[in-house]
Amino acid sequence: MSEQTPIETKRATCSHCGVCCGVLVDVAGDRPLAIRGDPDHPITKGFICKRGLAAIEYFDHPDRLDRPRKRLGGRGEGRWAELSWDEALDEIAERLRKIVDSNGPEAVAYAAGTFHGPDEQIGNRFLNHLGSPNSAGVWLICGGPQVEAEALTYGWGRSQPDLVPGTTRLVLLWGKHPSASSPPTWGRVLALKRAGAKLVTIDPRRTREAEASDLWLRPRPGSDAALALGFLHVIMSEGLYDREFVEGWTVGFDELAARVKEYPPESVARLTGVPVDDIVKAARMYATNRPAVISSSAPVGMGRNALNWERAMACLIAICGNLDVPGGNLLVGPPPDVLTKVDIDDYPALPPEQRAKRLGVDRFRLHNEGYERLNSAMRRVWSGRQYVLRADVGAAAHAPSLWRAILNEQPYPVRALFVQHNNVLGAYSNTQLAYQALKSPNLELLVVQEQFMTATAQLADYVLPAAGWLEKPFMYIRGLNDWMLANEQVVPARGERRSDYQLWADLALRMGLGGSWPTTLEGLFDMMVSPAGLSFDTLAQRPQNWLSYPKRYRHHEEIEPVGGKQLGFGTPTGKVELRSTILEELGYDPLPAFEEPLTPEFGSPEEYPFLLSTGATVIEMTHQDHRQIPSLRRQHPDPIVEISQEAAATLGIDIGDWIWIETPRGRVRQRAKISEGLHPEVVVAERWWYPERRGEEPELYGIWESNINAYTEDDPELCDPAYGSWPFRLGRCRISKA
Ligand code: SF4
CATH class of the missing domain: 2.40.40.20 (Barwin-like endoglucanases)
Structure with missing residues (x-):
């Protein structure tokens, strides 16, 4: 950079986490110099956290991967040879072709992890066109149970907290720690509190949120489902629910009332360690301060009660009249005029006979039969759109079953695994078993694309350098699905770092896969906004570089274009299903319950x-x-x-x-x-x-x-x-x- 190189300020979107804060980056030539929050960003309004502020340090870090490398010697020996992308892709494609020819496409699996930008988990598109059902990312232990439970209950997941100062009267943070996980959201919660809203926090730790709360409940980890059922008991037995909504728009109320009789506050206090008075007080506060918002985290404890907890919470939201109302939990639906990541993944390309081979679906049948039933119910109310529930959430392979399949070759061999932004050896449970799978000679091909070497990358056959968010264009649907924002890359990718999408597009061309594979990420974005009559460039270069959609409330009351009836909810009955038809049809308990998780x-x-x-x-x-x-x-x-x-x-x-x-x-x-x-x-x-x-x-x-x-x-x-x-x-x- 010469002393005369002019400094230009570029708009960008931090993608170090899924909050996607708007930022301004000062750039001289191809060097980012300084970063700050963008005060004109429609959602984050100038906020930036310390991770965002460290983005240039991250970009410049001497240990960033800049060239593809190929393993020499045994897995984990740490001996590598550098090669070009073309050489790496040619070799990977050849090995992949042999694996698919000998074992079928289901022998190829994919494990994507942390959000790193708009092309996150884009390998699902590749898998669907290849014919493999085995995408085994981390959604099952992240937001997946919430999305699935809400979809089963009211035909859309995940509901979005509509934090409206002066309207929202209570915020219930359940296992949620936004001061660390989503600081802009925490700022909005504090603003609501200043406007008079009440705050309730449920967390075993005394977090900042707990300290700022009107009421803090401290349950034993893993007992949240029992606590939610206790809330339902109080609210239903005291008649604190929204009768009009319950009578008009729910099914299964009597069955749920019978079920929650098993969870009186005294029993729930024993299960959770929360005092009876606090259980009763919190339930009454939530039910009587309407509209109220529940904002929850990935289920604390997961395991056997993951769906139970989320289903119980969905029932709470619905019967208290907080569903899809201003200041409550909104069902935003897909944006009307652009394609989303779900559309781009192209799940219909995966043949039904391959879907049935997904690892784990013999036991966890929501991930195939359940997904199809949800699709039939949901598409009726969401403009006929197919598979609006993300397939990596609703039709995912079961990672613990994947490690076992690699090791035991049952129910069939899995020979290849692609990993993007996922340090598998830290991310899953019982990672000793995952380690054995990654080291197993049964796994013939392990490809990792990362920004830095990780323990998992050390075991790979090929490690490919990933571009960070400063180095690739951005276009993503965020927030309440009510805005889609685009910006150009800030600086050219350093070395040979490439976007996640580029790996799949180049491999798809080599493998001769079907579907459209634009040669660049910008081309993919063009596909996504073309239904709105836009191109990526035109959107990214506008002063207002986003599409926004007005919030819609009470979607279920809208009138169907044909037939003149109200739309209802995207469930088999068209109502909020307190008793789930799909769970019942698949032979599972249709009502939320609590099982002691610590066996x-x-x-x-x-x-x-x-x-x-x-x-x-x-x-x-x-x-x-x-x-x-x-x-x-x-x-x-x-x-x-x-x-x-x-x-x-x-x-x-x-x-x-x-x-x-x-x-x-x-x-x-x-x-x-x-x-x-x-x-x-x-x-x-x-x-x-x-x-x-x-x-x-x-x-x-x-x-x-x-x-x-x-x-x-x-x-x-x-x-x-x-x-x-x-x-x-x-x-x-x-x-x-x-
Ligand atoms: S919260 Fe921090 S890391 Fe996440 S997008 Fe915003 S600035 Fe980046």
């Missing part, structure tokens, strides 16, 4: 007295990302395990001590943080790895030393019986000073 497999309470929660978010890092960034690591240098004051006193543990966290599967070390107000039985541990350590075996960046997920459970018997979520955030453990 003997997790260890006995005597040997493992603490309840282990994993996966909590911290503001310095997005999931497993950002551990390489010095400015962020200085603020969060080591894995932190939160323990209560009571546990610390009993075990003689001080702040900053290294402690062992031990489950029946093994133990890891993390540094103790003594959390005031944390439930005395609870331990909250992080998934962790050390990019600064040696990447080769056996260290693998310290993944076995401090990653708690190595020693959590994933047995299919312990998963949600219909949806397959595994017990990602829940277990038993004991702790001791290391």
Whole structure:
């Protein structure tokens, strides 16, 4: 860069997490110089967090992957040869063709992880056209149960909190920690509170949200479904629900009322550890301060109660008259005039006989038969659009079943795995098993595309360098599906970094796959906005570089274009299904319930007295990302395990001590943080790895030393019986000073 190189300011969208904040980046030539929040952004209005501020450090980091590499020697030996993209793609395509010819397309699987930009999980399009049903990403332990439960209950998921100052009278944050996971949302919640809304937080930890709340409930991890059923008991028995809505628009009210009789507050207090008075008070507050919003996180505990909890919450929202009303939980539906990621994935291209081969669907039948039934019901109310529920949420392969299929070749061999932005060895439960699968000779081809080397990438046959969000164009539907925003790339991709989409487009051409594969990401975006009569460039270059759609409320009351009847909800009955038709038809319990999640497999309470929660978010890092960034690591240098004051006193543990966290599967070390107000039985541990350590075996960046997920459970018997979520955030453990 010469001294004369002019500095230009470009609009962009931070994609270090799914909040997608609008930012302004000062650029000189091909170098980003400075970054700040964009005050003119329609949603985030100038906000930027410390991860966003570190974006240039991330872009410039000396350890970023810049060239494709190919493994020499054994997996994990750390010997690599660089090659060109063309060479890598030619070799990968040839090996893939042989695998498909010998084993069928179902022998190819895909595991996508953290959001990194608009082409996230775009490999699903490739899989559908190849004929493989085995996309095994992380939705089942992320927002998937909520989306699925809401779709089963009222024909759209996920509902969006409509935070309207002066209208919304109560916000219930359930396991949600927006001050770390979505700071702009936290700002809006605080604004609502200043406008007079009440705030209720349900979390075993005393978070900032808990401290700011009018009422804080501290349930045992894994008992949230029982708590929601207790709320329903109070609200239904005291007649605090919206009678008009219930009579006009729900089915199964009497059956649900009979079910929740099994959950009186006294019993729920025993199950959850929440005092009876607080259960009653919280239920009354939610039911009587309408409109109210529930904003929840991925189910704390997952496992057998994942769908139960989300179904119970969906029933709460509906019977209290908070569904699709101003200031409540909105059903926004797909945008009318553009194609979304769901359309681009092109699920109809996957033949039905291949869908039936999806790993795990023999047990978790929502992921095939359930998805088809949901599609039939939902398309009626959403303008006839096909598969509006994301297939990677509603028709996903079951990752624990994938690792077992690789190892046992049952029900069939899986020979190839593609991984994008997913450090598998930290992301799933029982990652010791995932490790064995990735090392198995049965897996003939492992391709990883990442921005940095990870423990998982160390085991790959090919590692491909990924472009970051500064280096690729952006166009994405965000928020309440009410705006679609576009911006051009900020700087050219450095080295040979490429977008996720480019990998699939180039591979699809080599494999001769069907479907349209524009040669660039901009071309894909053109496809998406062309129904609105736009191109990506025209949208990205406008002063107002987004499409926005007015909020619609009470979609179910709209009149069908043909027939003149009200649309109703996208369920088989057209009503809110408190009793789910689809679950019943598939042979599952159609009503929400609670099952004790901590079965003997997790260890006995005597040997493992603490309840282990994993996966909590911290503001310095997005999931497993950002551990390489010095400015962020200085603020969060080591894995932190939160323990209560009571546990610390009993075990003689001080702040900053290294402690062992031990489950029946093994133990890891993390540094103790003594959390005031944390439930005395609870331990909250992080998934962790050390990019600064040696990447080769056996260290693998310290993944076995401090990653708690190595020693959590994933047995299919312990998963949600219909949806397959595994017990990602829940277990038993004991702790001791290391
Ligand atoms: S990392 Fe921070 S700045 Fe970037 S999108 Fe997420 S919240 Fe916004």
